[in-house]
Amino acid sequence: MRAPRTLRALPSPSTCLLRTSHQRPQFRYQQQSSRFVHMDHSGHNGRRGHQPGKRPFSTGKGGKRKQEQGEPFHRRLGRALRSTKIRWYPIPAALGIGFLGLAQLYKINEREKKARREEEGEPYRRKRIRPTGPWQVQVMSTLPLKAMSRLWGRFNELVIPYYLRVPGFKLYSWIFGVNLSEVSEPDLHAYPNLAAFFSRTLRPGVRPLDPNPSALLSPADGRVLSFGLIDGGEVEQVKGMTYSLDALLGTSHPSSAPNLSSPSHLFARETPAHHHQHVESEALVKRDEEFAILNGIRYTLPGLLSGAPSSPHPPPTDASTPSLPPSEEEVTDSLAVPWYNPPRRTALYYCVIYLAPGDYHRFHSPTAWVAEKRRHFAGELYSVSPYLQRTLPGLFTLNERVALLGRWRHGFFSMTPVGATNVGSIVINFDAELRTNSLLSDKAADKSPNGYAEATYGAASRVLHGRALGRGEEMGGFRLGSTVVLVFEAPEGEMGEKEGWDGEGQWRKGGWNWGVRNGQRVKVGEALGWVDEKV
Incomplete structure (x- = not known):
């Protein structure tokens, strides 16, 4: 004797469609809409008039997204701000008090330094100049050029591998037009780094002085x-x-x-x-x-x-x-x-x-x-x-x-x-x-x-x-x-x-x-x- 079948969930008459086949109906509970939707074996909503291969009509997220794209930016921004939940995170009182104390200590220290400089007549440190001009000049004035030059100086002092010196210096000479025939040391392996090559000496006699004493x-x-x-x-x-x-x-x-x-x-x-x-x-x-x-x-x-x-x-x-x-x-x-x-x-x-x-x-x-x-x-x-x-x-x-x-x-x-x-x-x-x-x-x-x-x-x-x-x-x-x-x-x-x-x-x-x-x-x-x- 076969046991009677039990229906897991009873759909609402307004959301359930009549079933025309002899297959067992399946229902899926949607939490967002709090309703039951009839599903067939193909996985699609069991709506009337549905044809395979075509997307059924929906007023879900896709339609809302298209509708939002047509709205002005300030409306979307306002709706996002209103719908976003603000969460407050507690800051330890000791951390806040410590930060305020350090800030006050820094101000007091700077005030004392200023008073000491005024009493001793010590001048202030030179302020960096911000020149005006085209955008190239403005960008260059914001860069730490002196620090970059120090870093470049350290880079120039790095020892170049022995087998890379000749091709490297010849490439540099070709790019910038260096006359290697005037160099006092013709063997480029003798220059360990770029700094030594930059400060190279010349052969005697390649720069004669003008004979006019005046x-x-x-x-x-x-x-x-x-x-x-x-x-x-x-x-x-x-x-x-x-x-x-x-x-x-x-x-x-x-x-x-x-x-x-x-x-x-x-x-x-x-x-x-x-x-x-x-x-x-x-x-x-x-x-x-x-x-x-x-x-x-x-x-x-x-x-x-x-x-x-x-x-x-x-x-x-x-x-x-x-x-x-x-x-x-x-x-x-x-x-x-x-x-x-x-x-x-x-x-x-x-x-x-x-x-x-x-x-x-x-x-x-x-x-x-x-x-x-x-x-x-x-x-x-x-x-x-x-x-x-x-x-x-x-x-x-x-x-x-x-x-x-x-x-x-x-x-x-x-x-x-x-x-x-x-x-x-x-x-x-x-x-x-x-x-x-x-x-x-x-x-x-x-x-x-x-x-x-x-x-x-x-x-x-x-x-x-x-x-x-x-x-x-x-x-x-x-x-x-x-x-x-x-x-x-x-x-x-x-x-x-x-x-x-x-x-x-x-x-x-x-x-x-x-x-x-x-x-x-x-x-x-x-x-x-x-x-x-x-x-």
Whole structure:
């Protein structure tokens, strides 16, 4: 006898359809709708008119999704916020109290440090400059360029496997145009890393010096970006874009503006004897003090060379090393002026030379001169590529640089190696105390009220009171391509006509004459210009 069948669940009459087959009906309970739905053996809803292979009509999630896509975003956002359940998680009271205590302790500590600095007269740390310009400049200003340059320096010091040195250095030379025939060490296996290859030396005789003793030589291999006469303390970075000479070099007496009418006394301290000269050039100094605004920062000639005019400056350190006897003898003879030498009117000139990554990275003395002091400016490390020089005003006054100040036979002379991205390391051969792009050494320059740390070379020579540098003598180098800026005083001369003159430029009788043009490639030892000594 067969047991009677029991129905597991009784469907509601409104949701159950009549069954036309003799098969056992199956029902599935849906929790969301709380109702029973009849299911056939094919797994589809047992609705009337259903055909296999076609999706039955439904007003479920698919229809709601299509309906939601047509709604505005704010309605969907509001519905999502209303339907989302907010859950609160308890925070331990001890953790909250501890956080508030640490925050209050930090504020008290900073307030005490500020009061201590004000009492001791200690200056604040230099704030990072955020220049304005195109989006490329804005993006670059947000990057930690100095930290990236330090990391790149560490990468350059990694030892390259022996079997990869030759193909690696040849690939680099092919990309950047390095002339391997000029390298003093032809065996590329001798360079253990990229840093050693960047600071490579050249074979003797491949950079001959110009025979004209009155010529000013190129200090490095590179391209002449700009040159000319300094007018009103403004140096042309590229065509149509200038910066202040003060912001580049600094002044020895920040409380007084430079006397541009007498370049020989550009860095001399003001005395009562020279007071009338400052009065006569008051209009000229006023124009320099109101120099153009560079990226929202006011740069004047004292600001470029020595920063704020009213801030006290710590005494300079002594970084003197003995001069080489041949160089000292050469410089002494060059600076010797006969008693019958008539005074000549002088002017300030400048020249900017850009070193590409494939160029010879060491720089040499362009003439016989005396370096009296060094100023290390702890600035930024923006790229000094020609594109950025055209885009970013005052680039050389923003970047880290080492200004070497001194004199040559015609008056003031300065040579400034400028750092760049991945080129923060500037080496001066006769200055062992100099450390550029360093976390420790930059603190003195960063905290200086004038933005630089100064050192003197007065003890290097008892006669010259500075470091004697002979013509073509190696002075230092970069770790990768950068820029060298020359600012010097030379006789102004008079306009004249010279037999056989090709007509390019202006020849000045008894004065300074340029021998290069913008964009010209120059090498160490080639003449940038000369002083016409035949008066």
